[in-house]
Amino acid sequence: MPAPAPTAELTTRADTLDVIVIGAGMSGLYQLIRLRELGLRARVLEAGSGVGGTWYWNRYPGCRFDSESYSYGYSFDSDLLSEWSWTEHFAPQPETERYLNLVADKYDLRRDIQFSARVKAAHWDEAAGCWNIELEDGGRHRARFLITAIGALSTPTMPSFPGMDDFKGPSFHTGLWPKEKVDFAGKRVAVIGTGASGVQTIQEVAKTAAQLTVFQRTPNWCAPLHNGKISPEEMAEIRTRYDEIFQRCRETWACFLHTAHPQDTFDATAEERRAFWEKLYAERGFGIWVGNYQDILTNRAANEEISRFIADKIRQRVKDPAVAEKLIPKNHGFGTRRVPLETFYYECYNQPNVKLVDSKATPIERITPTGIRTSDAEYEFDIIVYATGFDALRGAFDRIDFRGANGVALKDKWQDGATSLVGMLVDEFPNMLMLVGPHNALGNIPRTIEFNVEWVTDFLRHLGERGATRFEAQPEAVAQWMDHVMEIAQGLLSMEVDSWMTGVNHNVAGRQTRRIARYTGSAPNYRAWANGIAERGYAGVEIG
Template identity: 60%
Template sequence: MPDPASAATRATGFDAIILGAGIAGMYQLYRLRQLGLTVRVFEAGTGVGGTWYWNRYPGARFDSESYTYGYAFDEALLQDWNWSEHFAAQPETLRYLNHVADRFDLRRDIRFEARVTRAQFDEAAREWEVALEGGETHRARILITAIGPLSAATLPRIPGIEDFRGTSFHTYRWPHEPVDFAGKRVAVIGTGATGVQVIQTIAPQVGQLTVFQRTPNWCTPLHNRPITEDEQARIKAGYPEMFELLRRTPGCYIHDTDPRGTFEVTEAEREAFWERLYSEPGFGIWMANFRDVLTDPKANALFSDFVARKIRQRVKDPATAEKLIPKCHGFGTRRVPQETRFYEAFNLPHVSLVDTRETPIERITAAGIRTSEAEYAFDVIIYATGFDAITGSFDRIEVRGTGGQRLKEHWADGPKTYLGLMSAGFPNLLTIVGPHNASTRCNIPRCIEQNVDWVTGLLRHMQAQGLTRAEATPEAEAEWSAHIEELAAGMLYTQVDSWATGINRNVEGKTVRRILQYQGGAPQYRARCDAVAEQGYAGMTMD
């Protein structure tokens, strides 16, 4: 890589361009500055934060423990920041990320309100040309995507969305100003993780709430609470041990899989263990369960029955309870929403549930929503209808590599990557938190830091060797993609329709299951990436 101060570098614009100023983009900027590179970050929003900038809906908060989620690269930052809750809400998280941007003076290299529409690799110049909305172009040797796995929001394919005369928005595009729900007739479409958080939060505030549900989810209690002063001191003193634990666990959570099998204990021991998990905070119920709950159908069915009993105990109306219990997938085979009195919201007299599998939504009308059975009038419609996950944010940018090939076409039958960080035919393109990457099934900042540090090591190697081009070989890409399929074999989640398997019926063509995630766990993924680096970046051509 050329000296950043050279005339050649100035002529091409930047050494590196980063797409996105969320957790990944900010950290990658910090690391590239340490290499002395000239960097520009293009961010579509008006501020930093990524997920936490866009998702401002009521109830948005962590489902990872706050102190496990923050950046780990700077000890002073860890000691100076105090999280107020075990699972922080969106406003606090956004304040934290703004604090990081200020602390390390990151904004001077970030261009806001700059949406990238196209990226083309110039083979003669060995650099990427990046076009912004409006036609402005910039060039850089290295292009790094930090665009997030859940950033391509999707509206449902229901006729009439534009006809509604009231207020409506997708949760990802929540207004920056407060929304007054007092006395309003409100519809929420969707009961995934976002829908759960919105519903439980606004239910006590609205005049009337109608929830339209297509697929129920297995939801378990978050058990959030404030962090006391004594806890704060213990957390800060214990950061080294905690981060070492996070390096060892498959998902980089403080929860580790129980080594026992479901049927290796007595029924009484099993029930007592599950009762304890249900009463404890966070993802332990998903991540620290018996080792076979996510692979053995019989074990999974038994635990699903346990959670179903909890739902029936908490929802007073038996018919509503049954609608809220998933029948088409087992516990943990889709992401588990963490909730706080979500089920109790349906006990309120002004809250009702419409099962759209029984009575499908036919269209959005000027006044509200019409199903096959009834018409409903609303003042507000909230679309909690999720994302075109993992690959969707890539599909919305026209990325062209060598020979003009499009990344979307290269991935048409499912992603093809090397380490989830590169694709053959797309030189100097590095995809942080991309498909086939451990970070999409992880306490994401922990895996983001691993991704960024590996990319930084690669670029440092290129600097030292005077290299200007790095690309995955087709053979390495094919081997890694086959490895991804092998790791997923036997996992129950691969049999279920969800964003994790590439299914999104709100997006044309996203109806075929694909393996999008690395299933070997973060420690194994980290070891593979480290081995590639130690072998002189095996599986790549560099010159």
């Protein structure tokens, strides 16, 4: 790629890089590989001491992804696909971290990554035509282009209970788990939260803790993961199908191996529905959520039917009827929030060492030096685990002081909700690109990552061929994209529910109002829109 012609000031600044990437997770690593292919001088700034992003920070017990392993890894390198063997259908965190370290080693990526480099501020310098980056340790960098690879779920949120600093025992957030092993054997343990990370943690802690007390505010609809080992013979067979697997991911709604059944719920008889749902409930992965009848997330009566089916499964699996009822959501239907996948999660509540506390009925009043006090009881604990989730999509951006043209702060610009152009550009923020930003296609994230990285790479190649030094999304194009994002979300039952998918987080000030936080259409439609921009010469982006 021909290097864009620098400004006069940049010509004299040898310390100015072509590109800075924030984050060395799955998207940052792949973007670095592609930037090198373009011949650009790039550096990745990573807050952690190692690569992996999500799979570096989230080390809590039971952490694993819920996309099939062979659909999750990178698809761009046939040698890597041949070299790596997944050991489980849904790999645990240590395995995924090893995989990403293998990628870093294979491509010698660490020489262009600065670790323990948490970005504090990124300010656009119009006169110099570059971004000035400041680290929390005082370090500074300059680059003509800035790419954020900071993750959609990478900013842990803590509750604001009084006395949290008073607790004398160890306490951990699942998203900031220590590298050292935490031993729960014989301990009295509290887990606050029953979202995806809470469910995974509870399953593991229940195996060894003397007493596990789960504080649940909002129950979630969970479905079985049905994980299993992958034998060498099965892995060899999977390798022969990689082209088919990744093609399937390109075609499906959310890039999973599952896609919606073409039939509506009530086009089937009650007996057919029951048989279909039993089949899905017995299968691996997200089929029960994203491979279900096509109208369960838009037709209220259909959603009530599938919700009753899942509720009956919970009642069958939990022996105490009162506990089962506490675990069944009453304020949202199945699939309208992110569905945690579980392995004998509900059976944990049949164990004598596990207690469920409904913290809506008896709220936590404070954390004490020895445990937790609720409105009706005081509990003593040796360890407290906060499985209280993340400030999704926005959070990683809000904790960095991004300043664009004329000093506009991104946090102020997004005060009433994030805006973007295909989740990758923001008007008034020249020469900045986002990987998996707000209003991007989520789902099976690595498939979105690869598309985003390749789109960004092609765009940078285009700039180089034109000798361009500056680009900026046009407000009219952003408005048009946001109109599409809002239009396509109409009629979704999930838009009536508080969740991170609708921009609501009760642990974060200003996150109590539902807003469009993600692209709710299909991944193929998202790609078509983004590719259409490129095919029209990057229409909607001012290039100079």
